[in-house]
Amino acid sequence: MSEPVAVIVPNFNKAKTLRACLTAIAGQSYRPVEVVxxxxxxxxxxxxxxxxxxxxxxEMPVNGGPAAARNEGVRCTTAPLLFxxxxxxxxxxxAIAxxxxxxxxxxxxVQGIYEPYPLFDDGPVEAYRVAFEHFWRRRAVGRPRAATLLAASLIRRSVFEExxxxxxxxxxxxxxxxxxxxPSRWRLVVTDAVLTRHDDVDRFLPFVREQFGFAVDTPLVMLRARRNPGPTLRVGAMSRTGLLLAGLSLLVLPVTVAVPALLPAWLGLLAASTAASHRFIxxxxxxxxxxxxxxxxAMHTLLYALLVVATGVGVLRAAHALARGEA
Known part of the structure; x- marks a missing residue:
């Protein structure tokens, strides 16, 4: 197959990485006919x-977010394949080839995955984050049902528009x-033959804010997708067992103030939640x-607790949106 490919790059305040991104696109062995x-x-x-x-x-007239930017990029191209x-x-x-x-x-x-090392290595927070992104996306390789992620993915224009x-x-x-x-008649292929390096958040507090925000938004995303049972489902980044144990540990924690004897049980639940990710460790x-x-x-233990709290907030938000007819 040698169909023309259009590359679409949504950008918001990525001056640090955009030059490296566009240099990598210019160096592709399979040359795109359009780069937007x-x-x-x-x-x-x-x-x-x-x-x-x-x-x-x-240049977008107003900040509309990555979905709006990608949609605009599609409208501005004509090639039958979108990368x-x-x-x-x-x-x-x-990658494109x-x-x-x-x-x-x-x-x-066709969906690629991240490499295990950052594009620019700026410390342990970023190293942890990129390693985890690589690990859980690598788990989706070869699975028939996985999450769609557009960091490095090729899709037919006809499928995108349909x-x-x-x-x-x-x-x-x-x-x-x-x-x-x-559409269910199309397959999603997740492959480690399509690789990209990612520059992720590299400071602790921005990392916490980002992960909390993602987890809060997830129930609403799932709610809006509930009537569209297409061919892909999310391959969970975190262990479900780990999340359950982390949730139990958060429930037990306030009780330990009144019943100190439960402190070992709380520590055990916390340790068990992290041990659920032993393959990643x-x-x-x-x-x-x-x-x-x-x-x-240590970071994974924190992340489990953070996601449990944020998901609870997200469920309340999604319920509010459903009650107001905004879902």
Whole structure:
């Protein structure tokens, strides 16, 4: 297959990474016929960086979020194949070529994964985050039902348009929700032959805010997708057992104030929730050694507790939206 490919890059304040992203796109062995950068009202000079490259720059009139930017990029291109690239990533030189090669007659979308090392290594928070993103996305390789993620993915224009594009009401999880609307006759292929390096959040408090926000939004995303049981379902990033144990530990914690004898039980639940991710912790040990594995254990324990609280908030938010008819 040698069909033309259009690359679509949504961008918002990614001056740090956009040059590396566009350089990687320019170096693809399978050359795209169109490269469109959709700047979502950046204030950091990102648009000027895009002007340095042989691409079309589309500037949004208002900040609409990644779904709106991607939809606009699709409207501004004509190629039958769409390759989505996030502006904080840099795809490997053979990423597009491998994706096109895997686009069989019944395949509607080929989805890549992150490499285990950051695009720019800015410390342990980012190293942990990128390692985890690689690990859980790698678990989806070869699975028939996985989440759709548009960081480095090739999709047929006809499939994208038939599904109705991305839901512009969503600021996060829009690609996962999109997967629930993909026509069931098309397969999603998740592959580690399509790799990209990602520059993720590298400070602790922004990491906490980001993860809390994602978890709060997830119930609403699921609610809006409930009438669209398409071919893809989310492969959970976190262990369900771990989340359950973390939730129990949070319920037990207030009781330990009145009944100190329950403190060992609380510690046991907390340790068990983290132990549920033992495969990932072993992976980080092989990746960067014992110190990083210990750091991963602490971060994962925190993340489990954070996601339990945030999901509870998200359920209340989704129920409110449903009651108001906004879902």
């Amino acid at each position: 950068v959709v700047d979502d009202c950046s204030t950091d000079g990102s648009a000027d960086i895009a002007r340095e490259f042989d691409c079309r720059l589309v 989505f690239v996030d502006s904080d990533t840099a795809p490997a030189p053979d 491998n994706a096109v090669r895997l686009l069989g007659d019944d395949v509607g979308m 599904a109705g594009g991305l839901d512009e009401r969503l600021r996060t999880g829009e690609d996962t929700e999109f997967g629930t609307r993909m 072993r992976f980080t040990y092989r990746l960067r050694g014992a110190r990083f594995a210990l750091y991963t254990t």
